[in-house]
Amino acid sequence: MICDWHGAILLVNCDSERTYWKKPDTEQDYISNVSDLKDMSAMVLRTRGPAKLPQGYKLTLHISQGDAESVRVFRSRSADNKKNAMSDEVLSEEVPYFGGEAEMKFYVEGLRFPDKGFDGLITINLSLLEPISEGLPETPIFTDKVVFKVAPWIMTPNTLNPVEVFVCSTEDNYQFLKGMRNLVDKSGYKLKICYKYENRGDRWMQDEVEFGYIDSPHHRFPVVLDSPRDGRLQDFPYNELLGPDFGYVTRVAQRKDVSSLDSFGNLEVSPPVTVRGKHYPLGRIIIGVAFPTATKGRNMTKVVQDFLWAQKVQEPIALFSDWLIVGHVDEFMTFVPAPDRKGFRLLLASPDAAYKLFRGLQNEGHGEAKLFDGLEDEQQLTLNELLDDDSLQTENNYVQSCIDWNRDVLKRELGLDEGDIIDLPILFKLEEDEGNQYRAVAYYPDMVNMIVLGKNLGIPKPFGPKVNGRCALEAEMCSLLEGLGLSCTFIDDFASYHKLLGEVHCGSNVRREPFDFKWWNLEM
Structure with a gap:
């Protein structure tokens, strides 16, 4: 399909047709299976002319050295014989001329995503060469070309329907897993558990990967972006997700450049929005960085930021998240679907809202109600004591x-x-981090760090003060969200996640359906 602004569309062939000894198809210079052809774009060369070309004349396909790093071209000789026609080692190839009306089929394979220094545009040229004299190279007397645009990697917001949910099983998260199983079963989605032999004790599923997809008029498949954090889950996306019609991409950073902000709890995307007349039908990517004036702040590593910006279709927004010890945007914000207004609500953590709620309860005579009631190893605290803490x-x-x-x-x-x-x-507290800086963590389970499964929300159980037998924080959350048609389920993650500076969203991940909107219809 030819589009107004970028030409034909090309997928990066980043899945693996092999299911054992696998590697992305981009890393092999041959077609291992006929199913691999659907990951490529067909290019047809049609000729109409004399029965044969004059002596010494010839047709040649050619690409530039720069484009050769981003594309391979295979020539179809028969249904099961596809020859590698052009690559980074072969920049041109003579095309046989059959005379009269004829056509020849090629398959074009994308090798890399748009990134810094590569706008995703690739040009393939066809030239008719004329001989000058013996011993001299031929010269082109006619050149035609086709421009391909490499399909971008696209993230999916909370407002899109889930397909499957991923969590880890560890020695101490039985209670969390039980809650997640019940929530996912109730919601009607598929739950995939990464077991101990695979996660090696790393429970932070959200931080290791971000699910997205690539799309073209002829084919579409999910692609997982593997973060440079490389914890003990580092082999999971490659070993367990990469496969037929499931792609893999990563960006490798120097180890010294990687910080907590490179985990993908610090990578979110908004639902579709319109801003000052400009429509973002695929939403906008959201990342967390250091405050603009900071001299010693942490930032998401440059190679990841460059990759995200280069996709163009979900123009990123940088927020200030370095004030948190972990430093992730999902610690203070998320999006949930809504039936009105823009189709969603932005949820923000708010200490002011927490103090307003707690002072109201105190004024109603509930000052002796205790936070962390029911937690054996946690020191309980009355509302009066909390509100007296200047x-x-x-x-x-x-x-x-x-x-x-x-x-x-x-x-x-x-x-x-x-x-x-x-x-x-939601309240926070400041603690000294490893760099002797004071940064914030949630005071009680951080309820904004939730999982969104359609209209069902999996929210960290806050263990707030009980009023008339019910947790006041849970009651307030239900009051704020159930009017939007949302159902609140509170999941106990206190010991296995909250105490380790994470919550429900940090410990889970969701692969979602792609947008109905086609990225190539964007005005850019």
Whole structure:
């Protein structure tokens, strides 16, 4: 299919037709299976002319040295014989001329995604060469060309329907797994568990991978982006996900450049938005970085940022997340579907909302209600004690200012109004990190760090103060969200995730259906 602004569409052939001793098909210079052809774009050369060319004249296909790093061209000789016609080692090949009206079929394979220094455009040329004299090279007297655009890697927001949910099984997360199983079963989706022999004790499924997809008019398949964090889950995406019609891509950074901000809890995407008249039908990527004026802040590594920006169809937004010890945007924000307004709500953690709720409860005579009630190894705290802690209030004033800065960025860059945002009652505390910097962690389970499965939400169980036998934080969450047609399920992740500085979203991942909207219809 030829598109107005970029020509024909080309997929990166990053899946693997092999299921054992596998590697991405881009790493082999031959076609191992006829099924591999659907990952490629067909290119047909049609000729109409005399019975034969004059003596010494010939047709030649050719590509530039720069484009040769990004594409391979195979020539079809028979149904089961596909010859590698052009690659980084063969920049041109003579094309047989059959005379009269004829056509020849080629298959074009993308080798790499758009990235810094590569805009995804590839040109394949066909030239008619004329002989000058013996011993001199032929010269082109006519050249035609076709331009291919490499399909971008596309992320999927929470508003798209899930396909399957991924979690890890560890020695201590039985309670979490039980809650996740019940939620996924109730929601009607598939649950895939990565067991101990595979995860080697690494439970942070969200941080290791981000699911996306690539699309063309002739074919589409999911592609997992593997983060440079390379924890003990590092082999999971390659060994367990890569396969036929399931692609794999990664970006390798120097080890010294990798920080917690390179985990993919720090990589999200908004639902579709319109901002100052510009439509983003595939949403916008959201990452967390250091505050612009910081001199010692942590940032998402450059190779990952370059990759995300180069995809172009989901123009990224950078938020300030370095104020958190872990430093991930999913610690203070998420999106949920909604039946009105823009089709979604932005949920933001809000210490101000938490203090408003707790002071209201105190004024109603519930000051002796205890946080962490029912947790054997956790020191319980009354609302009165919490509200008397001036130091904690000061810390949360700082946290609120950080979230407010991000709130303004999100409103501006996503075209949001206050009515599109819901503030969730969540407190934080400051702790000293490994670099002797004071950064924030959630004071109790961070309810914004939830999993969104259609209208069903899996929310960290907060263990808030009980009022009339019910957790006041759970009641407030239900009050804020159930009016949108959402169902709240609270999952106990306290010991196995919260105490390790993560929550439900950090410990899970969701592969979702692709957008109905086709990226090649974007005006860019």
